[in-house]
Amino acid sequence: MVYYKTEDQIDFLRNSSLLVCKTLALVGTLVKPGVTTLELDRIAEEFIRDNSAVPGFKGLYGCPSTLLTSVNSQVVHGLPSSTQLKDGDIVSIDCGVLMNDFYGDVAYTFEVGEVEDNIRELLKTTKECLKLGIDAAVAGNRIGDIGFAIQNHAESHGYGVVRELVGHGLGKKLHEAPEVPNYGRRGAGMLLKECLVIAIEPMINLKSRAVKQLEDGWTIATLDGLCSAHYEHNVVVRKGRAEILSDHSIIEEALNKNRI
Numbered sequence: 001m002v003y004y005k006t007e008d009q010i011d012f013l014r015n016s017s018l019l020v021c022k023t024l025a026l027v028g029t030l031v032k033p034g035v036t037t038l039e040l041d042r043i044a045e046e047f048i049r050d051n052s053a054v055p056g057f058k059g060l061y062g063c064p065s066t067l068l069t070s071v072n073s074q075v076v077h078g079l080p081s082s083t084q085l086k087d088g089d090i091v092s093i094d095c096g097v098l099m100n101d102f103y104g105d106v107a108y109t110f111e112v113g114e115v116e117d118n119i120r121e122l123l124k125t126t127k128e129c130l131k132l133g134i135d136a137a138v139a140g141n142r143i144g145d146i147g148f149a150i151q152n153h154a155e156s157h158g159y160g161v162v163r164e165l166v167g168h169g170l171g172k173k174l175h176e177a178p179e180v181p182n183y184g185r186r187g188a189g190m191l192l193k194e195c196l197v198i199a200i201e202p203m204i205n206l207k208s209r210a211v212k213q214l215e216d217g218w219t220i221a222t223l224d225g226l227c228s229a230h231y232e233h234n235v236v237v238r239k240g241r242a243e244i245l246s247d248h249s250i251i252e253e254a255l256n257k258n259r260i
């Protein structure tokens, strides 16, 4: 069942999505060598509850945490741990909130200290993939147009596009129909209509697209042990141009301010 949203519902979704971005901005400024993802998780949960919302992931499908924190070769669904982040790592942080009955779901990959150039290039390209996917999310296009745009850009750089996990509809449930794969064929799949709200979230690997699940039953990691990046936006399908509900600039401005 695909739920198209009313403008009032979209307002709620925007507020939830922006609260996730503020949460990611807060924890993002704390990402540095020596910090543990467990500490970030505690701070994120407190911030979300202080803002009259509840963590969106915690308790859902048995998820134990507010954040999912995936370090280096971990793609997504990494569980916060007491392992310290170290210089040169990357950490993909995925966060959800539930507020006024609607979910926000946003992810961003952060650099820890100084990251190697080839990894920085992976992050940049994954962000570009997300932007190209969003550009394709307009009324009259099809789901496959989004995936095609993402896959085409990633693979032209020699990167691998993870297929086992996909973007999704977003609303009163965290995962609604339709699925939004990060690969696909032009003109294939469901027709996109106005007021469909979806999470677009490319997961791009440095080399092979192959992934495995770790023994914790949660973490998805690259099979070759190389790095993977993940960025996620929440968008509304509109005529001519998609509307982005989330705002990564909140995160990036906080990081820049922190750097000065």
Ligand code: MG
Binding pocket: 094, 095, 105, 106, 107, 201, 232
């Ligand atoms: Mg997410």
Ligand code: MG
Binding pocket: 105, 167, 168, 199, 201, 232
């Ligand atoms: Mg998502």
